[in-house]
Amino acid sequence: MGDTVTAGSPPRAPDPRYRVVAGPEGYLSPAAAAMGIELPDEGYSLVEGESISDSLAPDIIAERLLEARNPTLFPGPLVLWGWSDASIRKARALQELVAEVPGMKMIPMPDYRPKYPKIDPAIEINPNHPNLTIWHNEIDVCVFAGVHCHFANIALKIIRSGTDCYTIALCGERGHEDAMVTMRDAGDVKVASITAAVRRLKAGGHDA
Amino acid sequence: MDVIKPAPGFEDILPLEYQELVADGPYGRSLGVKDLGTFKELIEDHPLCAGCNLTLSFRLLLASLPKPEDTLIVTTAGCFGVIHPQIALHASIAPFGTQNAFASGLTRAMRIRFPEKQKDVITIGGDGSFADIGMAPTTHSWFRGEKFASFMLDNECYANTGGQASGMTPEGVVLNMAPKGKSFDKIPFVEIAKLAGCAYVATASPTKPRQVESMVRRAILVAREVGPTFVRLACVCATNYKLTPIEAHRKSKELVSQTDEYMTEAAREYLESLEGAA
Ligand SMILES: Cc1ncc(C[n+]2csc(CCOP(=O)(O)OP(=O)(O)O)c2C)c(N)n1
Numbered sequence: 123m124g125d126t127v128t129a130g131s132p133p134r135a136p137d138p139r140y141r142v143v144a145g146p147e148g149y150l151s152p153a154a155a156a157m158g159i160e161l162p163d164e165g166y167s168l169v170e171g172e173s174i175s176d177s178l179a180p181d182i183i184a185e186r187l188l189e190a191r192n193p194t195l196f197p198g199p200l201v202l203w204g205w206s207d208a209s210i211r212k213a214r215a216l217q218e219l220v221a222e223v224p225g226m227k228m229i230p231m232p233d234y235r236p237k238y239p240k241i242d243p244a245i246e247i248n249p250n251h252p253n254l255t256i257w258h259n260e261i262d263v264c265v266f267a268g269v270h271c272h273f274a275n276i277a278l279k280i281i282r283s284g285t286d287c288y289t290i291a292l293c294g295e296r297g298h299e300d301a302m303v304t305m306r307d308a309g310d311v312k313v314a315s316i317t318a319a320v321r322r323l324k325a326g327g328h329d330a
Numbered sequence: 331m332d333v334i335k336p337a338p339g340f341e342d343i344l345p346l347e348y349q350e351l352v353a354d355g356p357y358g359r360s361l362g363v364k365d366l367g368t369f370k371e372l373i374e375d376h377p378l379c380a381g382c383n384l385t386l387s388f389r390l391l392l393a394s395l396p397k398p399e400d401t402l403i404v405t406t407a408g409c410f411g412v413i414h415p416q417i418a419l420h421a422s423i424a425p426f427g428t429q430n431a432f433a434s435g436l437t438r439a440m441r442i443r444f445p446e447k448q449k450d451v452i453t454i455g456g457d458g459s460f461a462d463i464g465m466a467p468t469t470h471s472w473f474r475g476e477k478f479a480s481f482m483l484d485n486e487c488y489a490n491t492g493g494q495a496s497g498m499t500p501e502g503v504v505l506n507m508a509p510k511g512k513s514f515d516k517i518p519f520v521e522i523a524k525l526a527g528c529a530y531v532a533t534a535s536p537t538k539p540r541q542v543e544s545m546v547r548r549a550i551l552v553a554r555e556v557g558p559t560f561v562r563l564a565c566v567c568a569t570n571y572k573l574t575p576i577e578a579h580r581k582s583k584e585l586v587s588q589t590d591e592y593m594t595e596a597a598r599e600y601l602e603s604l605e606g607a608a
């Protein structure tokens with residue numbers, strides 16, 4: 123029978139070699155989920171598709187941000203607009219993180235309109251062509267926060283396909299397997315833990 | 331009114347367009363056609379032909395919405411499809427001709443999701459997407475009594491695809507891709523809308539902005555409570571009819587020389603109750 127898949131076959135085993143790493147991966151990256159990468163369980167984060175304890179993720183993210191040439195936060199509609207107390211608290215925590223990372227910028231994703239060709243990639247990002255903003259601003263590490271699930275996954279896939287940008291997703295729900303690093307249930311408290319890690323690393327003499 | 335408000339600290343990173351919409355947009359304010367030029371519109375610039383009457387109709391329609399912050403637009407393919415991504419409102423694009431099927435589901439979903447709130451779903455399409463390829467989804471949404479307003483931008487041809495004759499093109503009209511002239515007359519679509527169960531049916535011309543406003547509002551209000559509604563906006567295509575913008579404007583005016591407005595008894599009573607209360 124070889125590789126033939128018949129009705130009732132068990133699902134294909136995850137490809138143990140697949141890693142969610144910076145691209146450019148090609149014209150159409152596969153969805154990480156299709157390559158066997160699963161969302162993290164409660165209390166866990168993903169790094170390049172591998173599940174790690176939540177307690178380890180802030181240091182990894184902090185290091186990435188401090189090493190970056192041009193780290194950038196992309197605040198999405200869920201944090202950019204003042205929907206609720208929780209979104210306002212997360213917005214404030216993200217602003218504190220940006221203030222702590224030397225040279226970190228913010229480029230907003232105010233909504234999901236496919237505004238091409240009207241979009242100005244210097245000042246905003248759009249999930250339908252996020253690569254334009256990354257290329258234009260030469261962003262090497264970016265943080266997604268407050269972007270609804272399917273738009274985040276589309277954007278993260280496009281970024282992996284066409285750019286060499288390292289993607290970090292701080293998701294308020296289950297996480298984003300298409301990012302290189304993702305924390306789930308990431309409200310203001312988890313964002314603050316990343317800011318604390320940045321402070322620790324800086325105090326430890328990290329070459330920022 | 332706290333409809334659209336950035337989280338504190340993010341105000342300054344919003345692109346200028348959004349800052350202006352927050353400070354001076356039409357959300358939560360009772361603005362209308364007479365206020366054009368004094369507030370930040372839901373659409374500012376567009377890539378369509380200069381002097382296009384369809385675009386003017388679209389602009390007037392957006393300026394006439396009674397509650398823009400609670401309006402969901404469903405459009406489809408057509409010239410206006412190029413404007414659609416730039417409207418500062420919830421706007422979805424349905425496969426060509428299926429806008430009324432899409433809106434039927436969306437309207438029902440909104441009533442379940444927001445039972446305490448009035449969400450106005452509206453469809454906007456061309457004559458092709460309502461009267462030709464989309465005729466079945468359109469008329470069946472009316473037969474079923476789906477409560478939302480439909481707006482046809484009737485430019486009397488398929489403009490977006492280079493000038494084919496549509497069902498709404500008048501007999502004899504020669505277009506780029508109808509070189510022998512249209513072989514039958516305009517489909518009586520306004521009459522079909524009445525027969526199919528619309529509670530309010532009107533024809534307006536962008537050359538009469540206040541009339542457009544009144545008809546758009548009535549259509550949306552009646553759709554909230556009474557039943558489906560339909561407005562045809564007559565806006566002949568300048569480019570495919572090879573008219574100058576002034577000629578196209580004049581032609582759109584001629585097309586609606588008389589106000590054309592029909593409503594059922596229930597719609598009339600409902601509007602009178604609202605307009606009397608106002
Ligand atoms: C199912 C389907 N058939 C055909 C098309 C091609 N198509 C796109 S727009 C269009 C004509 C649009 O005409 P109309 O609805 O009158 O809008 P206008 O372009 O005139 O504004 C056609 C045939 C399509 N997109 N989908």
Ligand code: SF4
Pocket residue numbers: 378379381382383384385409485489490566567568569570
């Ligand atoms: S082709 Fe006609 S309807 Fe389309 S944008 Fe141009 S003038 Fe307007």
